[in-house]
């Protein structure tokens with residue numbers, strides 16, 4: 001539950017994307033938030049207040065002159081009790097009014113009267129979006145500190161294709177969760193590796209490991225939420241890319257090494273989460289190896305290996321290295337092996353996990369090892385642990 005205790009005011013303006021807001025209310029509540037909805041009169045032509053009342057469990061405000069509202073001060077009270085006001089969908093008309101301080105209906109009035117941050121998720125036809133007046137209004141809103149979520153590009157209700165679609169409910173949810181995270185890495189650049197590598201033996205076979213990429217992707221998301229400019233270099237995994245993270249897909253350790261070296265310049269932090277193969281087969285068979293009726297059963301001893309470059313150690317040995325953080329997954333003797341790796345790679349911090357805790361699952365058990373010793377974190381979901389690790393890294397950046 002990422003939004004436990006958060007009070008969210010949700011404004012809905014007239015647009016076909018209003019149907020997505022019903023799902024947004026459901027997702028916000030599922031994450032522990034309470035949601036109070038206000039709609040413009042136009043919005044009620046697309047989805048009824050009854051829908052939002054049923055989903056939010058609260059009465060929906062839609063009429064400035066509603067005499068049943070206590071002291072007739074809905075426009076003042078509404079945002080006083082909210083941690084954030086989200087307007088989704090936000091029409092071109094609404095954005096124009098808010099950019100110019102116009103308050104001519106309940107939603108524009110309570111937006112003007114708010115004392116909490118405002119997030120808007122625009123939704124409109126692509127020509128309306130591209131219109132200089134709309135863009136001018138958005139510049140004004142951004143300068144006023146309003147966060148603009150999206151819009152997305154794609155097929156529109158009118159059949160045209162282009163920018164102006166409202167973000168999907170899941171994307172708005174991710175942006176709202178991110179909004180509440182402390183911006184501990186604002187202005188910092190962070191590069192990290194994740195997932196396994198795949199070292200080919202022949203055109204279809206290879207040596208790899210069970211890393212799913214979940215730990216590295218969670219860290220990438222946590223770093224981005226903390227305000228960092230994040231580049232994620234990952235081996236073959238099936239994880240969705242966290243929003244606003246630049247993802248570079250590679251296959252082998254040599255490719256990962258090349259990608260890291262290409263992007264390492266000007267990074268403030270480098271984190272090696274990937275389970276990189278230490279060795280690769282010396283020879284890559286040109287054609288698929290044949291079974292040969294089981295006559296010559298291949299043996300791993302028969303396969304010759306060469307050492308892969310140690311990416312983390314190489315980055316740490318650069319003349320002006322970023323803050324380097326490693327990971328160590330061990331089946332036993334975690335403290336001893338992790339500290340040995342930290343010393344060998346000459347890095348200030350290594351994060352240890354047992355293979356049975358770390359590989360594949362959504363949760364993990366981490367211990368931080370530094371020059372002072374070991375600091376265990378309470379077992380938790382990988383995203384929660386990532387946020388703690390990012391806070392630790394931000395502290396190291398400040399104190400180094």
Ligand code: PMT
Nearest residue numbers: 211212213214215272276310311312326327329358359360
């Ligand atoms: O992806 P998941 O399923 O979520 O699993 C996460 C994880 C268990 C893979 C992750 O938490 C983890 O522990 N990753 C490191 C795995 C490991 O034991 O790596 P290592 O001991 O081979 O390497 C130590 C450090 O050096 C790591 O930071 C690694 O990225 C780096 N390294 C290693 C070899 C190499 N050639 N280049 C490197 O940069």
